[in-house]
Structure formats: C-alpha cells, structure tokens
Amino acid sequence: MNNNKTLFDKVWDAHVVETIPDGPQIIYIDKHLIHEVTSPQAFAELESRNLEIFRPNQIVATADHNVPTLSQELPIRDESSRNQVEQLTANCKKNNIELYGLGHHYQGIVHIIAPELGVTQPGMSIVCGDSHTSTHGAFGTIAFGIGTSQVAQVFASQCLLLNKPKSMRITVNGKLQNNVQPKDVILYIISKVGTNGGTGYFCEYAGSVFEEMSMEGRMTVCNMSIEMGARGGMIAPDETTFEYVKGKPFAPKGEEWEEKLAYWKTLPTDEDAVFDAEFTFDASEIRPMITYGTNPGMGIPLDDVIPVPQNESEEKALQYMGLKAGQSPSDIEVNYVFIGSCTNARIEDFRSAAQYIKGKNKSQNVKALIVPGSQLVVKQIYEEGLDKIFNEAGFQIRQPGCSACLAMNDDKIPEGEYCVSTSNRNFEGRQGQGSRTILASPLTAAKVAVEGRITVFENLN
16 A cells, blocks of 8 residues: 655645545634625624624634735725725734735735745645635645635634545646746646646646746746636745745744644645656746636747637637637737736845846836835835836836736726737736736736737746
C-alpha cells in the first residue's frame, strides 16, 4: 500500500476535525478573508439566529470590489457601492473584526494584502467569499472560494462541511522563452486543459518552471486555477516561499518561526505519491499569450491567428468579440489597457511593465490604467520611481481596488471597445456591458498600450 502523500493530502488531512462515515468531512479553517460584497448576508444570517462570530481574530477584512480608484478620501458616489462598504465597516466594528478599509495603510485587494502582510502562510486552510481565493495556494495552502451560506458557517464555527476533492498535478519543466511571464504560463495551461479540465480537483503545479518562479508569479498561476475549473491550485513551499514570508508584519517571529519553518519543510509531496490526474508540458513551447474569446480557455500565442470555431459556443464568442477566424490579433484596434486585479497588481507586475515602458509614450488612442493591488504596492511604486515612468509615458496611476477587473465601480470599459487586461476573466460584459476583454500578461499589456495594437515580441529566444 502506498502511504506517500501529496502536498494537498498533507494540508487537508491536518485540518480534518471529524469524518462523517460514508460522507463529508468537517474541516477547520485557519484564516477567513472577507470583503464588502459577499459578507453582509452572512452577518445578517448570524444576527437573525442570535449567533456570535466564533473567532473574530481569524478574520481579515478589507474593502476592494466596490471602492473607487480615484478620490478615495471622498464619499463613494454610487449609492449601492457606498452602502456595501459602510455595511462592512459597521459589521466589523460590531463584531470586533479588524478592518483594513478605505484610508487604512494596509487597504487593498484581499488576495494581495493577505500574502504581503504575512497573513498567508504555508500549510494553512484559507477561505473567502471570492472565487480567486486560490491565489493563496502559491504558499502551499489549501485556499478556495466559498458561497455566502458557507461564509456564515465559518463565521459561526470556524469550520466547513466538505467532500475532499481529487488531486491533480500539472508539471512544467524546461526553460521559458524571453518575455514569457507567469500569466502566459497559466493561460497556456488553461488553453490546453480547458475550462472544465480541473473540475473536481485541487491542482498542484510542479516542475522547474514553478520552482524558479517568484512568489508573485506563483500567485498569478494559482489565482487562475479556478479558470480551468479547479477547486484551487497549490505550489509546494520552498526557500523562495520562506524568504518571502519572513519578516512580514504578521509572520511568525523568533522561536515560533523556527517551529513553523520545520513543519513547512515537511509539506512538499512525497516521492511516488499518486495523483488522480497528471498533465505535463514543455516550457519551451510556451509563448506570450492572449485570449480571443469569452472564456480564459480561448487563448492563443500573440503570433497566431484567430482559430476556426469548433462549436456554437465558440462561434457566439467570436461574434461577441467582433472577430473572425483567420484574423491576426494585430488587426484589433485596442483603446483600453488595464494593468491590475488580484492576478497582476503586485509590485513585480508594475516593475516589468515600467521596464518596458521607460522612455516610451503610450499610443494616443489608448487609455491606460495602472491600478496597484494595495496601499503597500502604491508605496513601493513611488519609492522606486515607477510613478515617474508611468506618468511620463501617459499612463494613469489609480488607487488600490479591484477596479476594471469586474466593473463594480466607476472603472468600466465602454460597449464595443477592446481592453487588453491583466485580470483573470474575459466573460461577456465582465469589464462593463458590451465590453470586449483580451487577457494578457503585464508585459504584453504594456507593449499594447505603447503600440495601440497587439504585436509579437521580436526577441523570444
């Protein structure tokens, strides 16, 4: 009998409180992240049942989805958005939950602030009423999005009743070509596996490509695991992980650090552990990617042409996007570029964009938004002088928030316009009613902003 365990098995099994015979398991949740959109109904449910928040200290709260990215010091103009943010503030105050709201020096997108503050640590179980909670799996955590009723369950018990997902491993070995970023790697994987390929699985990313990635890059990859249908994504913690976490405001210190570190080093998958499904890819075959349809699986390299639709759904997607089979991406006139979101709004993303943009000007036809993922990222942008590069090139730097990723605020893309975006979803109307989203890496987005269209990189090898 093979008793070797995967990373997923080790972390999951460590959080099992009780197993119901022939049924689900009760899983303990270490950290519960909340924001203003999915928490109000859960707070209301507890209040209606006279229940208290079981462990308020295990909750991290911020405002991100509805917040404006201009003039955050002023009252929010949109009534619905303002009400949700005010409700979160009231609920947190009433239940003794610390809130990193507007004006707080830690405020930002929930999946960016938790890692950068050291709240996210290897071996944890983390949930949030937000599908891109999978981001935190980059640290070797079990992290996944939950519905509003489950948010209430965690509020009341710090536990969830769950069936254990199956395990998948995606291995990518070899050397990436020049200008291929982590976003390109995950877009390539999704284009091959499909948007349902990971359904029912927790996915571990393995191989030299992920071992050599920065933590920011790993978070980008795990963030988009949900786009291939997976419950979450994970990468084994290693020296890169430990170095990133060490010294963060909420990271363990002193003796506790040494104890945690010793445990974290036991988490990587055992040799000969068995996965329920495996995929293997060659890094050298990955080129800078974009999407051309209305789901993240419809992806192609920059130098390819729009493929012939294989079914009615793909035909409908091309019609919505205003594209035709055989068309070159360079024919698309792009008027909007958005660099931000919980996928790509970390300091590394802005450094790579600024490095390309330096000394250049954006196209006159393009409105280019730079939206940092947190107040700490804003601070780094200004300390490193990246703001000067962006401003001189004609890019607009905004304040932290989800922004044009999902248009729950003022940052909407007009109907019929194309936006090359570093976000995670290109669904119909995702960035505004009738808007057309093309997903790309920060480097590709920066290049498009300068040139006003999608062109290939000349120095790939």
